[in-house]
Amino acid sequence: MSDPHFNRIALIGIGLIGSSLAHVIRQRKLADEIIVSTRSAHTLRRAEELGLGDRYYLDAGEAVAGADLVIICVPVGASEAVAKWIAPALTPGAILTDVGSTKGSVIRQIAPHVPEGVHFIAGHPIAGTEESGPDAGFADLFDDRWCILTPTPDSDQEALARLSAFWQACGSMVDTMDPEHHDLVLAIVSHLPHIIAYNIVGTADDLETVTKSEVIKYSASGFRDFTRLAASDPTMWRDVCLHNKDAILEMLARFSEDLSALQRAVRWGDGEALFNLFTRTRSIRRSIVEAGQDTDIPNFGRNAPTQKPDTPAS
Numbered sequence: 001m002s003d004p005h006f007n008r009i010a011l012i013g014i015g016l017i018g019s020s021l022a023h024v025i026r027q028r029k030l031a032d033e034i035i036v037s038t039r040s041a042h043t044l045r046r047a048e049e050l051g052l053g054d055r056y057y058l059d060a061g062e063a064v065a066g067a068d069l070v071i072i073c074v075p076v077g078a079s080e081a082v083a084k085w086i087a088p089a090l091t092p093g094a095i096l097t098d099v100g101s102t103k104g105s106v107i108r109q110i111a112p113h114v115p116e117g118v119h120f121i122a123g124h125p126i127a128g129t130e131e132s133g134p135d136a137g138f139a140d141l142f143d144d145r146w147c148i149l150t151p152t153p154d155s156d157q158e159a160l161a162r163l164s165a166f167w168q169a170c171g172s173m174v175d176t177m178d179p180e181h182h183d184l185v186l187a188i189v190s191h192l193p194h195i196i197a198y199n200i201v202g203t204a205d206d207l208e209t210v211t212k213s214e215v216i217k218y219s220a221s222g223f224r225d226f227t228r229l230a231a232s233d234p235t236m237w238r239d240v241c242l243h244n245k246d247a248i249l250e251m252l253a254r255f256s257e258d259l260s261a262l263q264r265a266v267r268w269g270d271g272e273a274l275f276n277l278f279t280r281t282r283s284i285r286r287s288i289v290e291a292g293q294d295t296d297i298p299n300f301g302r303n304a305p306t307q308k309p310d311t312p313a314s
């Protein structure tokens with residue numbers, strides 16, 4: 001296995017994911033030195049108070065100088081600005097990666113700015129919570145979760161092996177995937193659930209004159225479980241929607257079709273259709289939970305055995 005240890009790791013952006021990386025890198029001794037950079041002085045100060053790094057910079061260019069691993073941990077819409085900023089200061093031979101929730105757009109934003117001799121391989125840990133900011137991170141976040149790397153055909157194989165070893169040392173299981181396929185899979189397993197959660201909270205809020213107090217009063221059960229995701233960071237999710245537009249629209253169209261069929265079954269009192277759908281989906285949901293956690297998710301739509309005939313394939 002390749003060496004997961006780096007001399008100097010620079011984290012650009014120190015929110016939930018950046019700070020979780022800082023914790024796990026420190027705890028598992030994956031670098032001699034952790035460099036932290038973020039654009040807000042307030043957040044940088046907080047990161048310093050929390051002791052997340054060894055050195056702290058507002059200037060991302062200064063932060064990446066001499067680093068052999070640079071991890072961009074900012075909302076996906078800021079990827080190009082960060083890439084332009086750090087590009088002239090990257091060290092030849094360094095590995096550059098990111099953690100963004102969308103991959104096609106992030107690669108298009110970063111790749112053109114990567115200097116010759118720097119190895120860029122995009123990535124995405126499928127691990128998170130609805131919290132954000134430097135206080136939200138914890139070392140175990142990546143344990144037993146997938147991390148998807150999206151190398152391109154000309155990616156350096158040694159850099160890929162080292163980055164995989166790094167994520168494994170952080171606790172993750174690593175898979176590789178084509179960026180466009182990643183974006184389609186994540187649109188259904190992550191982006192749509194967030195959009196639906198945001199939407200249902202908005203719908204309930206619009207009913208406020210009739211039911212607002214009841215929404216708060218009775219939300220201890222289903223509504224609360226279902227809408228946890230609606231507390232997630234608005235900047236991050238605005239950017240995900242803007243930067244995975246096509247895949248999200250494709251999945252929303254399929255979702256709307258299925259919802260219309262369900263609506264029709266309710267309208268026409270088609271108990272058999274409702275019972276059959278709920279039986280099938282209960283068994284799928286139980287098999288996901290029984291699989292340990294979401295370990296089968298990265299293959300969804302590619303070779304999942306229960307795949308619907310019209311599920312998109314890569």
Ligand SMILES: NC(=O)c1ccc[n+]([C@@H]2O[C@H](COP(=O)([O-])OP(=O)(O)OC[C@H]3O[C@@H](n4cnc5c(N)ncnc54)[C@H](O)[C@@H]3O)[C@@H](O)[C@H]2O)c1
Nearest residue numbers: 013014015016017039074075076078100101128129132133
């Ligand atoms: N939150 C999750 O569950 C989760 C999971 C996996 C991947 N991701 C991805 O990880 C990335 C970071 O998410 P997060 O949850 O840590 O967000 P966060 O809001 O907790 O932190 C974002 C950080 O980026 C900094 N930042 C924003 N714009 C910047 C810029 N232009 N230059 C420098 N720093 C900038 C912010 O100050 C903050 O430190 C996003 O791309 C997100 O899509 C998030």
Ligand SMILES: O=C(O)C(=O)C[C@]1(C(=O)O)C=C[C@@H](O)C=C1
Nearest residue numbers: 101125126127128129130189190
């Ligand atoms: O568990 C949560 O709260 C998350 O939102 C984590 C989650 C997900 O949807 O699974 C969110 C976005 C990421 O890109 C990866 C993970």
